[in-house]
Amino acid sequence: MTMDEFPAYRGDLRYHCLECKSVYPGDELHYTCPECSGVFLLQDHNFSELKKTSGEDWRAVFDQRAAGKMTQMQGIFRFFELIAPVVDKEDVVYLGEGNTPVIESSPRLQKNVGRKMAFKNDGQNPSASFKDRGMACAFSYLNQLVKKNNWDQVLTICASTGDTSASAALYAAYVDGPVKSVVLLPQGKVTSQQLSQPLGSGSVVIELPGVFDDCMRVVEYLADNFRVALLNSKNPWRILGQESYAFEIAQWSNWDMAGRCVFVPIGNAGNITAVMNGFLKLKKLDIIDELPRIFGVQSTHADPVYRYYRQNPGDRSYAPVEVTPSVAQAAMIGNPVSFPRVRELAAKYQQEQGEDAFNVVHVQEQQIIESMLLANQNGHIACTQGGECLAGLIQARDQGLVGADEFSILDATAHALKFSGFQEMYFNRSFSPGYGITPRQEYINQPQSVLSEEDKERMSKDEFTRAAVNEMVRILGLQGN
Numbered sequence: 001m002t003m004d005e006f007p008a009y010r011g012d013l014r015y016h017c018l019e020c021k022s023v024y025p026g027d028e029l030h031y032t033c034p035e036c037s038g039v040f041l042l043q044d045h046n047f048s049e050l051k052k053t054s055g056e057d058w059r060a061v062f063d064q065r066a067a068g069k070m071t072q073m074q075g076i077f078r079f080f081e082l083i084a085p086v087v088d089k090e091d092v093v094y095l096g097e098g099n100t101p102v103i104e105s106s107p108r109l110q111k112n113v114g115r116k117m118a119f120k121n122d123g124q125n126p127s128a129s130f131k132d133r134g135m136a137c138a139f140s141y142l143n144q145l146v147k148k149n150n151w152d153q154v155l156t157i158c159a160s161t162g163d164t165s166a167s168a169a170l171y172a173a174y175v176d177g178p179v180k181s182v183v184l185l186p187q188g189k190v191t192s193q194q195l196s197q198p199l200g201s202g203s204v205v206i207e208l209p210g211v212f213d214d215c216m217r218v219v220e221y222l223a224d225n226f227r228v229a230l231l232n233s234k235n236p237w238r239i240l241g242q243e244s245y246a247f248e249i250a251q252w253s254n255w256d257m258a259g260r261c262v263f264v265p266i267g268n269a270g271n272i273t274a275v276m277n278g279f280l281k282l283k284k285l286d287i288i289d290e291l292p293r294i295f296g297v298q299s300t301h302a303d304p305v306y307r308y309y310r311q312n313p314g315d316r317s318y319a320p321v322e323v324t325p326s327v328a329q330a331a332m333i334g335n336p337v338s339f340p341r342v343r344e345l346a347a348k349y350q351q352e353q354g355e356d357a358f359n360v361v362h363v364q365e366q367q368i369i370e371s372m373l374l375a376n377q378n379g380h381i382a383c384t385q386g387g388e389c390l391a392g393l394i395q396a397r398d399q400g401l402v403g404a405d406e407f408s409i410l411d412a413t414a415h416a417l418k419f420s421g422f423q424e425m426y427f428n429r430s431f432s433p434g435y436g437i438t439p440r441q442e443y444i445n446q447p448q449s450v451l452s453e454e455d456k457e458r459m460s461k462d463e464f465t466r467a468a469v470n471e472m473v474r475i476l477g478l479q480g481n
């Protein structure tokens with residue numbers, strides 16, 4: 001196979017219910033199990049075919065494709081055989097998602113944290129979050145279904161903490177044809193940048209009082225009773241696309257995951273599901289010899305997964321929590337839809353690589369926002385959830401969970417600009433008490449104004465320039481040369 005040929009392999013993907021274990025064919029659209037409402041993972045029943053190729057050969061295939069030119073293979077479908085090997089070339093939607101950079105932290109930041117670390121900038125995806133990885137896969141599959149079934153209309157719908165809707169709206173706007181997009185948002189609980197995205201893409205945007213969990217119940221009811229395509233991460237095709245994040249980390253690491261830790265924020269838990277499933281697949285195919293250690297991170301204001309894993313193995317019980325305001329708003333979810341997936345995969349992960357290969361830590365709101373500011377004051381572009389990952393690494397370090405010789409890759413899940421409102425609240429000291437954040441001067445940065453409108457009117461252009469220069473010389477303490 002040359003690097004610019006679309007792969008010939010075709011998988012036999014089937015939906016597997018994690019609760020009642022029933023199995024459904026992959027050429028029908030399902031979100032939850034028709035028998036028991038359990039969540040699905042898609043499994044390739046031809047996977048043993050892939051095992052006939054050695055790990056070394058797979059590594060060579062993916063490395064060659066990384067140097068290729070075919071548009072359809074530039075993003076997540078570089079790893080076609082491991083993602084959705086049922087999609088035809090002409091149905092692939094590629095908007096520039098995936099293949100995001102891993103940026104090793106500056107020596108100063110690594111020294112400050114006392115651990116080796118890098119951020120993977122998933123905010124450099126087209127709608128500025130990792131959600132595009134899953135959406136590219138879900139829309140490519142949807143294209144295939146529309147073609148096969150001759151559908152003349154498909155309404156895509158999602159509930160969102162902001163980024164899912166931004167991504168769904170973007171891909172729907174591109175695909176067009178019979179596809180129309182609707183997004184449901186918790187009123188006032190997404191940032192203005194996130195709200196502007198589906199509006200700008202021309203989606204129907206509906207706001208509901210409450211939090212994400214309220215919106216999720218509404219779209220679930222709609223999906224169960226009307227002909228709509230649900231694009232939340234309950235949709236297992238999204239999980240497949242998001243696995244590309246793990247594949248890219250492995251490739252960036254030259255396929256050697258020994259001594260690596262991967263930090264992921266947990267909201268609805270789709271992302272951490274995909275990351276674990278992705279690494280497990282690589283291991284099964286001998287593409288990597290060792291799994292990296294996974295750290296899920298939650299805010300103390302939305303930490304049901306942490307609360308589950310902090311109990312003794314053997315008598316753990318899961319309970320949703322009522323969330324309270326969080327700067328990691330995209331992860332502010334009290335009843336994660338993918339929790340059963342996490343439970344299933346974390347057990348497999350620990351079986352494979354040991355107890356300490358899967359961990360969940362929780363962190364304070366103050367630590368989250370200050371870790372974001374610390375990262376960005378050292379040249380990163382982390383969002384609040386990226387800050388949550390760094391707060392998680394610091395927490396794990398303090399608990400003795402990450403050694404000085406290990407290298408951590410933190411997920412900057414969205415671009416800093418989407419969450420600049422929280423930075424502003426910190427700098428203006430305008431957080432409401434619910435956040436539990438007390439801004440500290442050492443992190444605050446504010447614009448300083450020099451001269452006034454009246455000065456501008458009163459002075460000639462030259463006088464104004466000189467006066468401004470004098471002001472700046474005073475503020476900066478500049479010396480003449």
Ligand SMILES: *Cc1c(COP(=O)(O)O)cnc(C)c1O
Nearest residue numbers: 163267268269270271330413414
């Ligand atoms: C969706 C999202 C999360 C949470 O991911 P889950 O898959 O819901 O756990 C974290 N950060 C950002 C920026 C997101 O958009």
Ligand SMILES: [Zn+2]
Nearest residue numbers: 017020033036
């Ligand atoms: Zn079931």
